[in-house]
Amino acid sequence: MIQVDIFSGFLGAGKTMLIKKMIANQVYNKDTAIIENEFGEVAIDGAYLEGSGIQVKEIYSGCICCSVSGDFKQAIGEVIKNYPVKQIIIEPSGVASLSDVLKIIKDGSFKDKLILNRVITVIDGTRFEMYRNNFSAFYLNQIQHAKTLIVSRSQFLGAGEIQHIISEIEKLNSKAAIITTPWEILHGRAIAEASKDSIKEELIRKVSMTRRNIKSVTGMQQPPAREVFDSVGIEGLNPHDKTVMEQILGTFENSNTYGEILRAKGIFSSQQGKWYQFDYVPGEYEIRETQPYYTSKLCIIGKGLKKEALVRLFQK
Ligand SMILES: [Zn+2]
Structure with missing residues (x-):
């Protein structure tokens, strides 16, 4: 087994x-x-x-x-x-x-x-x-x-x-x-x-073993994820300097610009050939140096994403 x-x-x-x-x-x-x-x-x-x-x-x-x-x-x-x-x-x-x-x-x-x-x-x-x-x-x-x-x-x-x-x-x-x-x-x-x-x-x-009355959430029907969430994926981004990427990720919070971004992550390189990976969740992002990778790529998940604007942002 x-x-x-x-x-x-x-x-x-x-x-x-x-x-x-x-x-x-x-x-x-x-x-x-x-x-x-x-x-x-x-x-x-x-x-x-x-x-x-x-x-x-x-x-x-x-x-x-x-x-x-x-x-x-x-x-x-x-x-x-x-x-x-x-x-x-x-x-x-x-x-x-x-x-x-x-x-x-x-x-x-x-x-x-x-x-x-x-x-x-x-x-x-x-x-x-x-x-x-x-x-x-x-x-x-x-x-x-x-x-x-x-x-x-x-x-x-x-x-x-x-x-x-x-x-x-x-x-x-x-x-x-x-x-x-x-x-x-x-x-x-x-x-x-x-x-x-x-x-x-x-x-x-350790949680006590007495089973509490579970509220009526158990019967909730989950809609198919693709009916609720959008995603944008880009491979082969233009090089971005870390500071530029920081500025971009800083604008993700404002849903008017690109839609409601719930998650973004990816790997990219700078003009100088340094490689980074980044993670974004609402209100928080992190960019870390990483090993070179065969391609730069990213993925964004959210609701009502403005896909063309996002693609333009990374592939000018
Ligand atoms: Zn599913």
């Missing part, structure tokens, strides 16, 4: 970074394959995982729980058939329904081949209220069906805010273990332990 670990979470929650950390900390090694799903037209995250020696399968231009679920099943089948792996990591797109992904894993065709191990959902603590209020159909499903919930960016929250998020999460999912220590400072093995059966008390606030 191949163990399956799922890393779910809304757009920009930090799933790929968490997986990367757990690989770096040798929780996962060469007996692991990753099925990486991106809603956008251009795959970015696979590039970050290159060089790890781990087999990465990318499924992009759609979501594995709905529009490209056929590709997803096929990818699982290929991994089982072609790679002698002991574990498969699945990273669904940020807009995937976790319950639908779980349904596919538990599907009759994989019954005697796959066994579900970790089901982690990463929650951006600093945007919890915003996402819950605006994207509840996508967001709540990911929280409700997780076995472990990791609150990311908790270092930017006060104790009271963390407490509030925990109590809100517990209303949605009273069984999951909740990790609120910033995962960046935890060792990957500690996270691995915490998301298995044995739970370290100091890392985790």
